[in-house]
Amino acid sequence: MSLNDLAFKLNAHTTDEGTRFDAVVSEDGVLEVFCSNNDEFPINLVKTDTQLLAITPLFSVAEVQPEKLNELNEELLFISPAIPLSSVGRQGDTYILFGAMALNTTFENIIHELEVQAENTLDVLEVIEPLLV
Amino acid sequence: MSILKNILTAIRGGASEVGEAVVDANAMRILGQEIRDAETAITKAKQSLTSLKASEIKLKREVNSLQQDITDYESKALKALEANNEGLAVEVANRIAELEAEAAEKSAEHASLSVQVDKINILIRSREKTIQKNKRELEKIKTVEQLQKATSTMSTNFAATNASEHRVSAALERVKAKQTNWEDRMEAGEWMTDSSQSDELDSKLKAAGIGAGADTGGASVLERLKAKQAG
Incomplete structure:
Protein backbone atom coordinates (compact mmCIF):
# COMPACT_ATOMS: atom_id res chain seq x y z
CA MET A 1 0.00 0.00 0.00
CA SER A 2 1.43 3.39 -0.98
CA LEU A 3 1.50 6.26 1.51
CA ASN A 4 -1.16 8.04 -0.59
CA ASP A 5 -3.47 5.02 -0.39
CA LEU A 6 -2.81 4.79 3.33
CA ALA A 7 -3.66 8.49 3.77
CA PHE A 8 -6.92 7.99 1.88
CA LYS A 9 -7.91 5.01 4.04
CA LEU A 10 -6.90 6.74 7.28
CA ASN A 11 -8.97 9.85 6.50
CA ALA A 12 -12.05 7.68 5.99
CA HIS A 13 -11.58 5.59 9.12
CA THR A 14 -12.87 5.87 12.69
CA THR A 15 -11.79 3.29 15.26
CA ASP A 16 -14.13 1.50 17.68
CA GLU A 17 -12.86 3.88 20.37
CA GLY A 18 -13.88 6.85 18.23
CA THR A 19 -10.34 7.83 17.18
CA ARG A 20 -10.22 9.62 13.82
CA PHE A 21 -7.23 10.53 11.67
CA ASP A 22 -6.21 13.51 9.58
CA ALA A 23 -3.55 12.30 7.16
CA VAL A 24 -1.64 14.38 4.62
CA VAL A 25 1.26 13.40 2.36
CA SER A 26 3.86 16.16 2.17
CA GLU A 27 5.81 17.10 -0.95
CA ASP A 28 8.86 15.18 0.21
CA GLY A 29 6.80 12.01 0.66
CA VAL A 30 6.20 12.03 4.41
CA LEU A 31 2.72 11.01 5.55
CA GLU A 32 1.79 13.22 8.48
CA VAL A 33 -0.98 11.76 10.64
CA PHE A 34 -2.89 13.57 13.37
CA CYS A 35 -4.80 11.20 15.68
CA SER A 36 -7.87 12.71 17.33
CA ASN A 37 -6.78 11.26 20.70
CA ASN A 38 -3.56 13.32 20.50
CA ASP A 39 -3.54 16.01 17.81
CA GLU A 40 -0.64 18.02 19.24
CA PHE A 41 2.02 15.45 18.37
CA PRO A 42 1.53 14.17 14.81
CA ILE A 43 2.99 10.87 13.67
CA ASN A 44 5.11 10.95 10.52
CA LEU A 45 5.08 7.83 8.39
CA VAL A 46 7.84 7.02 5.90
CA LYS A 47 8.74 3.93 3.91
CA THR A 48 12.03 2.18 3.24
CA ASP A 49 12.51 -0.92 1.04
CA THR A 50 11.36 -3.20 3.84
CA GLN A 51 9.76 -1.10 6.58
CA LEU A 52 7.04 1.37 7.36
CA LEU A 53 8.41 3.73 10.02
CA ALA A 54 6.12 5.69 12.33
CA ILE A 55 7.96 8.61 13.91
CA THR A 56 6.72 11.16 16.41
CA PRO A 57 9.14 14.01 17.05
CA LEU A 58 8.87 14.74 20.78
CA PHE A 59 11.13 17.68 21.67
CA SER A 60 14.47 19.18 20.78
CA VAL A 61 17.64 19.09 22.85
CA ALA A 62 17.21 22.85 23.34
CA GLU A 63 13.99 22.15 25.21
CA VAL A 64 15.77 20.03 27.85
CA GLN A 65 17.06 21.74 30.99
CA PRO A 66 20.81 21.63 30.23
CA GLU A 67 21.78 20.23 33.63
CA LYS A 68 19.13 17.50 33.30
CA LEU A 69 20.25 16.16 29.90
CA ASN A 70 22.07 13.09 31.27
CA GLU A 71 19.20 12.31 33.60
CA LEU A 72 16.77 12.57 30.70
CA ASN A 73 18.86 10.27 28.49
CA GLU A 74 19.08 7.73 31.28
CA GLU A 75 15.34 7.87 32.00
CA LEU A 76 14.55 7.37 28.35
CA LEU A 77 16.83 4.32 28.23
CA PHE A 78 15.07 2.91 31.29
CA ILE A 79 11.53 3.44 30.08
CA SER A 80 12.07 2.51 26.42
CA PRO A 81 11.74 -1.27 26.89
CA ALA A 82 8.50 -0.77 28.82
CA ILE A 83 6.78 1.17 26.04
CA PRO A 84 4.52 -1.11 24.01
CA LEU A 85 5.24 -1.18 20.24
CA SER A 86 7.36 2.01 20.30
CA SER A 87 10.91 2.97 21.18
CA VAL A 88 12.52 6.28 21.95
CA GLY A 89 15.52 7.59 20.09
CA ARG A 90 17.20 10.71 18.83
CA GLN A 91 17.47 12.02 15.30
CA GLY A 92 19.83 14.96 15.09
CA ASP A 93 18.72 17.37 17.80
CA THR A 94 15.24 15.91 18.01
CA TYR A 95 14.11 13.23 20.43
CA ILE A 96 11.66 10.88 18.73
CA LEU A 97 9.27 8.07 19.51
CA PHE A 98 9.18 5.52 16.73
CA GLY A 99 7.77 2.21 15.67
CA ALA A 100 8.67 0.03 12.71
CA MET A 101 6.31 -2.21 10.80
CA ALA A 102 6.86 -4.63 7.94
CA LEU A 103 5.62 -3.32 4.59
CA ASN A 104 2.94 -6.02 4.44
CA THR A 105 1.40 -4.97 7.78
CA THR A 106 -2.40 -4.96 7.53
CA PHE A 107 -4.34 -1.68 7.71
CA GLU A 108 -5.92 -2.77 11.02
CA ASN A 109 -2.48 -3.29 12.57
CA ILE A 110 -1.24 0.06 11.26
CA ILE A 111 -4.25 1.71 12.93
CA HIS A 112 -3.45 -0.09 16.16
CA GLU A 113 0.18 1.00 16.00
CA LEU A 114 -0.83 4.63 15.41
CA GLU A 115 -3.32 4.66 18.29
CA VAL A 116 -0.81 3.09 20.64
CA GLN A 117 1.95 5.45 19.51
CA ALA A 118 -0.29 8.49 20.09
CA GLU A 119 -0.97 7.23 23.64
CA ASN A 120 2.69 6.35 24.21
CA THR A 121 3.69 9.89 23.23
CA LEU A 122 1.60 11.32 26.04
CA ASP A 123 2.88 8.75 28.54
CA VAL A 124 6.52 9.44 27.71
CA LEU A 125 6.09 13.23 27.73
CA GLU A 126 4.32 13.12 31.10
CA VAL A 127 7.31 11.30 32.59
CA ILE A 128 9.90 13.56 30.95
CA GLU A 129 8.09 16.89 31.27
CA PRO A 130 9.73 17.87 34.61
CA LEU A 131 13.13 17.74 32.87
CA LEU A 132 12.10 20.11 30.08
CA VAL A 133 12.29 23.88 30.11
CA MET B 1 34.15 -0.38 9.31
CA SER B 2 30.56 -1.45 9.70
CA ILE B 3 27.82 0.73 8.25
CA LEU B 4 26.32 1.29 11.70
CA LYS B 5 29.64 2.70 12.90
CA ASN B 6 29.78 4.90 9.80
CA ILE B 7 26.29 6.16 10.54
CA LEU B 8 27.17 6.96 14.14
CA THR B 9 30.28 8.82 13.04
CA ALA B 10 28.27 10.83 10.52
CA ILE B 11 25.59 11.69 13.06
CA ARG B 12 28.16 12.69 15.67
CA GLY B 13 29.72 14.80 12.98
CA GLY B 14 26.43 16.65 12.61
CA ALA B 15 24.87 14.99 9.57
CA SER B 16 21.32 15.30 10.77
CA GLU B 17 19.62 17.29 8.05
CA VAL B 18 17.91 15.90 4.98
CA GLY B 19 20.28 15.56 2.06
CA GLU B 20 23.39 15.30 4.22
CA ALA B 21 25.13 12.03 3.50
CA VAL B 22 24.81 9.53 6.32
CA VAL B 23 27.64 7.49 4.85
CA ASP B 24 29.90 8.66 2.08
CA ALA B 25 28.68 8.08 -1.44
CA ASN B 26 31.62 5.77 -2.13
CA ALA B 27 30.57 3.31 0.58
CA MET B 28 27.03 3.31 -0.84
CA ARG B 29 28.42 2.64 -4.34
CA ILE B 30 30.58 -0.22 -3.06
CA LEU B 31 27.62 -1.81 -1.29
CA GLY B 32 25.42 -1.41 -4.37
CA GLN B 33 28.17 -2.86 -6.57
CA GLU B 34 28.65 -5.83 -4.24
CA ILE B 35 24.93 -6.55 -4.37
CA ARG B 36 24.91 -6.37 -8.18
CA ASP B 37 28.06 -8.54 -8.47
CA ALA B 38 26.60 -11.14 -6.15
CA GLU B 39 23.35 -11.16 -8.10
CA THR B 40 25.20 -11.60 -11.41
CA ALA B 41 27.30 -14.38 -9.91
CA ILE B 42 24.14 -16.13 -8.71
CA THR B 43 22.51 -15.89 -12.13
CA LYS B 44 25.62 -17.36 -13.78
CA ALA B 45 25.96 -20.04 -11.11
CA LYS B 46 22.33 -21.02 -11.55
CA GLN B 47 22.78 -21.30 -15.32
CA SER B 48 25.82 -23.57 -15.00
CA LEU B 49 24.06 -25.48 -12.24
CA THR B 50 21.22 -26.28 -14.63
CA SER B 51 23.53 -27.66 -17.33
CA LEU B 52 25.64 -29.56 -14.78
CA LYS B 53 22.56 -31.05 -13.21
CA ALA B 54 21.37 -32.18 -16.68
CA SER B 55 24.74 -33.89 -17.30
CA GLU B 56 24.61 -35.44 -13.86
CA ILE B 57 21.15 -36.91 -14.51
CA LYS B 58 22.23 -38.18 -17.96
CA LEU B 59 25.32 -39.89 -16.49
CA LYS B 60 23.29 -41.46 -13.72
CA ARG B 61 20.87 -42.86 -16.31
CA GLU B 62 23.79 -44.23 -18.39
CA VAL B 63 25.38 -45.90 -15.36
CA ASN B 64 22.04 -47.49 -14.47
CA SER B 65 21.62 -48.69 -18.04
CA LEU B 66 25.17 -50.13 -18.09
CA GLN B 67 24.54 -51.95 -14.82
CA GLN B 68 21.34 -53.36 -16.27
CA ASP B 69 23.34 -54.62 -19.30
CA ILE B 70 25.97 -56.15 -17.01
CA THR B 71 23.32 -58.07 -15.07
CA ASP B 72 21.78 -59.18 -18.34
CA TYR B 73 25.11 -60.40 -19.75
CA GLU B 74 25.98 -62.13 -16.49
CA SER B 75 22.86 -64.28 -16.73
CA LYS B 76 23.66 -64.97 -20.37
CA ALA B 77 27.24 -66.01 -19.49
CA LEU B 78 25.87 -68.36 -16.83
CA LYS B 79 23.52 -69.86 -19.39
CA ALA B 80 26.47 -70.36 -21.80
CA LEU B 81 28.42 -72.10 -19.02
CA GLU B 82 25.42 -74.30 -18.26
CA ALA B 83 25.31 -75.21 -21.94
CA ASN B 84 29.06 -76.07 -21.70
CA ASN B 85 29.83 -73.40 -24.32
CA GLU B 86 33.03 -72.13 -22.72
CA GLY B 87 34.02 -70.10 -25.81
CA LEU B 88 30.81 -68.11 -25.81
CA ALA B 89 31.01 -67.64 -22.02
CA VAL B 90 34.51 -66.15 -22.36
CA GLU B 91 33.29 -63.81 -25.05
CA VAL B 92 30.39 -62.69 -22.85
CA ALA B 93 32.74 -62.30 -19.88
CA ASN B 94 34.96 -60.01 -21.92
CA ARG B 95 31.95 -57.95 -22.89
CA ILE B 96 30.97 -57.74 -19.20
CA ALA B 97 34.50 -56.55 -18.33
CA GLU B 98 34.23 -53.80 -20.96
CA LEU B 99 30.84 -52.71 -19.67
CA GLU B 100 32.12 -52.70 -16.07
CA ALA B 101 35.06 -50.51 -17.07
CA GLU B 102 32.71 -48.11 -18.85
CA ALA B 103 30.29 -48.06 -15.87
CA ALA B 104 33.16 -47.35 -13.45
CA GLU B 105 34.36 -44.48 -15.63
CA LYS B 106 30.91 -42.95 -15.85
CA SER B 107 30.30 -43.45 -12.11
CA ALA B 108 33.50 -41.55 -11.35
CA GLU B 109 32.42 -38.79 -13.73
CA HIS B 110 28.99 -38.72 -12.08
CA ALA B 111 30.52 -38.48 -8.60
CA SER B 112 32.76 -35.62 -9.70
CA LEU B 113 29.77 -33.78 -11.19
CA SER B 114 27.80 -34.28 -7.97
CA VAL B 115 30.62 -32.65 -6.03
CA GLN B 116 30.61 -29.73 -8.47
CA VAL B 117 26.83 -29.35 -8.16
CA ASP B 118 27.14 -29.29 -4.37
CA LYS B 119 29.91 -26.68 -4.60
CA ILE B 120 27.78 -24.45 -6.82
CA ASN B 121 24.85 -24.80 -4.45
CA ILE B 122 27.10 -23.73 -1.57
CA LEU B 123 28.38 -20.80 -3.66
CA ILE B 124 24.82 -19.69 -4.43
CA ARG B 125 23.84 -19.85 -0.76
CA SER B 126 26.93 -17.89 0.23
CA ARG B 127 26.27 -15.21 -2.44
CA GLU B 128 22.67 -14.99 -1.33
CA LYS B 129 23.85 -14.40 2.24
CA THR B 130 26.15 -11.62 1.00
CA ILE B 131 23.24 -10.01 -0.83
CA GLN B 132 21.00 -10.20 2.21
CA LYS B 133 23.73 -8.82 4.46
CA ASN B 134 24.44 -5.91 2.11
CA LYS B 135 20.76 -5.19 1.65
CA ARG B 136 20.38 -5.02 5.45
CA GLU B 137 23.29 -2.58 5.57
CA LEU B 138 21.68 -0.44 2.86
CA GLU B 139 18.39 -0.62 4.76
CA LYS B 140 20.11 0.89 7.81
CA ILE B 141 21.28 3.84 5.73
CA LYS B 142 17.87 4.26 4.12
CA THR B 143 16.20 4.11 7.54
CA VAL B 144 18.35 6.95 8.85
CA GLU B 145 17.67 8.94 5.67
CA GLN B 146 13.92 8.44 6.09
CA LEU B 147 14.20 9.35 9.78
CA GLN B 148 15.90 12.61 8.80
CA LYS B 149 13.07 13.32 6.37
CA ALA B 150 10.33 12.51 8.89
CA THR B 151 11.91 14.58 11.62
CA SER B 152 12.94 17.61 9.59
CA THR B 153 9.46 19.17 9.27
CA MET B 154 8.91 18.99 12.99
CA SER B 155 12.37 20.30 13.81
CA THR B 156 11.57 23.41 11.82
CA ASN B 157 8.39 23.79 13.85
CA PHE B 158 10.36 23.39 17.07
CA ALA B 159 12.68 26.16 15.98
CA ALA B 160 9.71 28.42 15.31
CA THR B 161 8.06 27.73 18.63
CA ASN B 162 11.15 27.51 20.80
CA ALA B 163 10.75 31.19 21.62
CA SER B 164 7.91 30.21 23.91
CA GLU B 165 9.02 28.09 26.81
CA HIS B 166 7.00 25.14 28.08
CA ARG B 167 5.92 24.17 24.56
CA VAL B 168 5.61 20.50 25.56
CA SER B 169 3.80 21.28 28.83
CA ALA B 170 1.35 23.56 27.05
CA ALA B 171 0.71 21.01 24.32
CA ALA B 208 -49.16 -0.15 35.45
CA GLY B 209 -50.57 1.87 38.41
CA ILE B 210 -47.42 1.26 40.51
CA GLY B 211 -45.37 3.85 42.43
CA ALA B 212 -45.78 7.32 43.90
CA GLY B 213 -46.78 8.99 40.67
CA ALA B 214 -49.17 6.21 39.80
CA ASP B 215 -52.43 8.04 40.59
CA THR B 216 -52.32 11.80 41.04
CA GLY B 217 -55.53 12.74 39.25
CA GLY B 218 -58.35 15.00 40.66
CA ALA B 219 -60.41 11.96 41.51
CA SER B 220 -57.95 10.78 44.15
CA VAL B 221 -57.75 14.30 45.67
CA LEU B 222 -61.56 14.44 45.95
CA GLU B 223 -61.57 11.00 47.58
CA ARG B 224 -58.99 12.22 50.11
CA LEU B 225 -61.02 15.39 50.88
CA LYS B 226 -64.21 13.39 51.30
CA ALA B 227 -62.43 11.05 53.70
CA LYS B 228 -61.20 14.09 55.68
CA GLN B 229 -64.74 15.59 55.82
CA ALA B 230 -66.19 12.28 57.00
CA GLY B 231 -63.53 12.08 59.68
Missing part, protein backbone atom coordinates in the same frame (compact mmCIF):
# COMPACT_ATOMS: atom_id res chain seq x y z
CA LEU B 172 0.26 18.24 26.89
CA GLU B 173 -2.24 20.39 28.78
CA ARG B 174 -4.21 21.07 25.61
CA VAL B 175 -4.36 17.36 24.78
CA LYS B 176 -5.41 16.50 28.33
CA ALA B 177 -8.08 19.23 28.28
CA LYS B 178 -9.45 17.87 25.02
CA GLN B 179 -9.41 14.32 26.37
CA THR B 180 -11.17 15.42 29.60
CA ASN B 181 -13.70 17.31 27.54
CA TRP B 182 -14.28 14.23 25.42
CA GLU B 183 -14.60 12.02 28.51
CA ASP B 184 -17.08 14.54 30.02
CA ARG B 185 -19.13 14.42 26.86
CA MET B 186 -19.06 10.64 26.90
CA GLU B 187 -20.19 10.71 30.55
CA ALA B 188 -22.93 13.20 29.72
CA GLY B 189 -24.05 10.94 26.90
CA GLU B 190 -24.18 8.00 29.29
CA TRP B 191 -26.14 10.11 31.82
CA MET B 192 -28.63 11.09 29.13
CA THR B 193 -29.07 7.47 28.15
CA ASP B 194 -29.47 6.46 31.83
CA SER B 195 -32.01 9.19 32.60
CA SER B 196 -34.07 8.54 29.50
CA GLN B 197 -34.07 4.86 30.41
CA SER B 198 -35.20 5.80 33.93
CA ASP B 199 -37.97 8.07 32.54
CA GLU B 200 -39.11 5.22 30.40
CA LEU B 201 -39.25 2.93 33.45
CA ASP B 202 -41.26 5.50 35.44
CA SER B 203 -43.78 5.78 32.61
CA LYS B 204 -44.14 2.02 32.50
CA LEU B 205 -44.68 1.90 36.29
CA LYS B 206 -47.23 4.71 36.10
CA ALA B 207 -49.09 2.99 33.32
